[in-house]
Amino acid sequence: MATQTSSPLKLDSEVLTLESASLWQITWRRLFRRKSSIVGMVILAILILLAITAQWLAPYDPILSMLDSDPPQRIQKRSSPCIHAFGCAPDQPQHIMGTDGNIRDEFSRMLYGARLSLAIGLSTVTFAIVIGTVLGALAGYFGGRIDNVIMRIMDVLLAFPSLLLAIAIVTVLGPGLINALLAIGIVSIPAYARVVRGSVLSIREMDFVSASRALGGNTYEILFRRILPNALTPLIVQGTLGIATAILDAAALSFLGLGAQPPTPEWGSMLGAERNQVFTAPHLVFYPGLAIMLTVLAFNLLGDGLRDALDPRLAHIS
Amino acid sequence: MVTYILRRLLLSIPVLFGILFATFALARLIPGDPCRAMLGEKATKVVCDEFNHRHGLDRPIPIQFGVYVDEIAHGDFGNSFRYSKPITELLIERLPMTVELSFAALLISIFIGIPLGVISAVRHNSWVDVFTMMWANVGVSMPVFWLGLMLAYIFALALKDTFFQLPPSGRLSPGIIPVPFFETWGMQLSEGTFLFTVSDFFSRMNILNAVLSSDWTLLMDAITHLILPAFALSTIPMALIARMTRSAMLEVLGQDYIRTARAKGLIARTVIMKHAFRNALLPLATVIGLSLGGLLGGAVLTETVFNLSGVGRILYDGITARDYGIVQGFTVVIAIFFVALNLIVDVSYAYLDPRIRLN
Numbered sequence: 001m002a003t004q005t006s007s008p009l010k011l012d013s014e015v016l017t018l019e020s021a022s023l024w025q026i027t028w029r030r031l032f033r034r035k036s037s038i039v040g041m042v043i044l045a046i047l048i049l050l051a052i053t054a055q056w057l058a059p060y061d062p063i064l065s066m067l068d069s070d071p072p073q074r075i076q077k078r079s080s081p082c083i084h085a086f087g088c089a090p091d092q093p094q095h096i097m098g099t100d101g102n103i104r105d106e107f108s109r110m111l112y113g114a115r116l117s118l119a120i121g122l123s124t125v126t127f128a129i130v131i132g133t134v135l136g137a138l139a140g141y142f143g144g145r146i147d148n149v150i151m152r153i154m155d156v157l158l159a160f161p162s163l164l165l166a167i168a169i170v171t172v173l174g175p176g177l178i179n180a181l182l183a184i185g186i187v188s189i190p191a192y193a194r195v196v197r198g199s200v201l202s203i204r205e206m207d208f209v210s211a212s213r214a215l216g217g218n219t220y221e222i223l224f225r226r227i228l229p230n231a232l233t234p235l236i237v238q239g240t241l242g243i244a245t246a247i248l249d250a251a252a253l254s255f256l257g258l259g260a261q262p263p264t265p266e267w268g269s270m271l272g273a274e275r276n277q278v279f280t281a282p283h284l285v286f287y288p289g290l291a292i293m294l295t296v297l298a299f300n301l302l303g304d305g306l307r308d309a310l311d312p313r314l315a316h317i318s
Numbered sequence: 319m320v321t322y323i324l325r326r327l328l329l330s331i332p333v334l335f336g337i338l339f340a341t342f343a344l345a346r347l348i349p350g351d352p353c354r355a356m357l358g359e360k361a362t363k364v365v366c367d368e369f370n371h372r373h374g375l376d377r378p379i380p381i382q383f384g385v386y387v388d389e390i391a392h393g394d395f396g397n398s399f400r401y402s403k404p405i406t407e408l409l410i411e412r413l414p415m416t417v418e419l420s421f422a423a424l425l426i427s428i429f430i431g432i433p434l435g436v437i438s439a440v441r442h443n444s445w446v447d448v449f450t451m452m453w454a455n456v457g458v459s460m461p462v463f464w465l466g467l468m469l470a471y472i473f474a475l476a477l478k479d480t481f482f483q484l485p486p487s488g489r490l491s492p493g494i495i496p497v498p499f500f501e502t503w504g505m506q507l508s509e510g511t512f513l514f515t516v517s518d519f520f521s522r523m524n525i526l527n528a529v530l531s532s533d534w535t536l537l538m539d540a541i542t543h544l545i546l547p548a549f550a551l552s553t554i555p556m557a558l559i560a561r562m563t564r565s566a567m568l569e570v571l572g573q574d575y576i577r578t579a580r581a582k583g584l585i586a587r588t589v590i591m592k593h594a595f596r597n598a599l600l601p602l603a604t605v606i607g608l609s610l611g612g613l614l615g616g617a618v619l620t621e622t623v624f625n626l627s628g629v630g631r632i633l634y635d636g637i638t639a640r641d642y643g644i645v646q647g648f649t650v651v652i653a654i655f656f657v658a659l660n661l662i663v664d665v666s667y668a669y670l671d672p673r674i675r676l677n
Contacts, residue, residue: 036451036452036455152332152333152336153336155332155333155336156333156336156337156339156340159333159336159337159653159656159657159660160337160340160611160649160652160653160656161611161612161614161615161652161653161656162611162615163612163615163616163618163619164614164615164618164633164649164652164653165649167618167633167637167645168341168344168645168646168649169344171637171642171645172344172347244459248459248461251461252461252462252463252615252619255461255463255619256618256619256622256634256637257638258637268461271461271463271464271467272463275463275467275623278467278470278471279471279474279475279486282468282471285464285467285468285471286468288464289461289463289464289465289467289468290464292461292464293456293459293460293461293464294459296459296461297455297456297459300455300458300459301455304455
């Protein structure tokens with residue numbers, strides 16, 4: 001009997017690992033077949049590269065004003081971009097994206113902003129995924145009253161327009177980057193809880209789960225080691241798209257003065273600080289906004305690509 | 319249908335209670351006690367006790383919650399201590415602007431988004447399709463506040479003194495003072511009556527007011543001021559609607575009954591509009607409903623950028639001034655409004671697809 005029970009289990013796990021390896025290979029291949037997901041990945045790769053190398057690429061300090069620099073430079077605040085290669089007088093200091101209202105190099109700040117934006121997106125979504133997954137898994141697996149209570153709370157969170165709820169939460173917690181991230185994280189929990197609950201509900205009835213249960217696996221092992229790994233695909237898609245939303249919302253909160261506080265080089269707050277100067281120094285509004293848009297676009301394209309690549313309904317077509 | 323609506327209404331009651339509880343809890347979670355927040359650091363204990371007693375803050379929390387729910391049920395959403403006015407009064411002043419803006423944005427996104435989506439699906443993989451999808455991807459990734467500022471820069475400064483020049487901010491040009499339509503009609507309404515409040519509310523929507531009182535200068539001025547903010551606000555819903563219309567249409571167009579309709583010799587136009595589009599409307603209703611929440615959130619940003627005195631703007635001012643009354647009051651109102659909108663979307667969904675009612 002002992003050999004009989006252990007051998008199918010072993011086989012089962014072998015099949016699982018084989019399948020999952022090929023699934024990722026297929027996904028990867030399909031991802032490269034779509035032009036839009038390649039665009040997304042290229043933008044993202046450049047962003048990650050810029051974020052990692054920011055401290056070497058940035059020609060100036062992102063936070064210190066050049067007013068105190070030594071030797072003092074005769075540089076105006078909010079001066080237009082000056083690129084030597086494009087005909088800017090060589091005796092002028094080069095500022096690819098001009099300087100901001102506090103005489104800082106906008107380009108250096110933009111580079112550090114990439115670092116911050118990626119960190120914001122990843123950290124909020126990780127937070128939301130962890131809590132959302134646990135809540136969704138519990139709701140889906142146990143059902144009944146637990147399900148009811150958890151999902152009604154999620155419904156309440158979903159009843160508020162997300163940005164407004166985030167605003168209300170930050171107002172209570174007090175403005176600041178960490179609080180803004182917490183608020184956006186809380187607001188995005190329901191999306192993940194719903195996705196995980198849906199997957200768990202369908203997977204929990206499958207034969208291999210019943211088999212695990214019959215073999216005497218304990219509840220948490222079944223839930224976290226058998227069911228959840230199989231619910232991962234929709235979560236990855238939702239998470240990638242969620243990073244896009246999180247970055248956009250965090251930028252909006254910072255723009256309103258509720259998120260990152262000056263002098264933090266965060267794109268949203270850089271844009272917000274100079275928004276009244278849009279007619280005199282449009283470059284200070286243009287570049288941060290463009291950067292936000294490209295970052296969000298990259299995650300959206302990648303998320304869409306992943307969804308199509310992982311969608312089992314399309315599996316037999318390609 | 320009636321049973322379905324009733325059941326949906328009943329289901330939204332717990333959510334409404336949750337919303338009330340959340341906003342109530344939000345107000346109690348604010349660091350520091352409300353007395354010192356309102357009266358200043360130097361308020362003595364006696365003064366504070368008096369204050370807490372007067373505002374019922376010394377009563378048990380469940381009773382406070384009960385009082386809060388009771389007040390909301392009577393249309394009392396609390397007071398703004400910055401304006402020293404009830405929230406309800408501020409709502410009547412500010413909501414029309416936001417409704418007008420969101421409505422205009424929704425109309426733009428529907429009237430551009432749906433045709434684009436239908437054309438992209440019918441001419442699948444054509445340049446229209448590729449262009450629409452590229453543009454839709456950019457559209458959903460656009461920070462509304464950035465787009466607003468850039469539009470203001472382009473149309474107010476770069477295109478200054480051309481035909482396309484548009485005002486960068488505000489609702490009306492200086493010097494243009496709207497007269498409420500009921501006054502031009504010569505109606506005598508006394509302040510405080512229900513009819514006055516309702517008429518007052520609608521007369522604050524400049525475009526509606528201009529049409530009702532046939533004031534064409536006011537109409538043109540209001541429209542030119544509304545174009546940029548409405549367009550900025552409409553980008554995200556427009557992109558979502560175009561994408562959803564396209565994918566829903568593509569799915570429907572691949573089905574057998576469409577082939578049957580074509581085979582029996584119906585012209586392409588009838589097949590697309592009558593057979594396919596009607597069924598593609600279903601997912602569209604959901605997307606439009608979901609966009610409404612985004613519109614309300616986006617309105618905060620758009621109104622801030624274009625300096626429009628709507629709900630979003632007052633909420634922003636309330637946040638910067640730490641006017642918790644405004645934040646709490648407006649959050650409740652918007653959330654209730656949002657629940658009602660979702661209810662309408664669900665009901666329209668059930669109307670469009672009879673299968674939903676049976677489940």
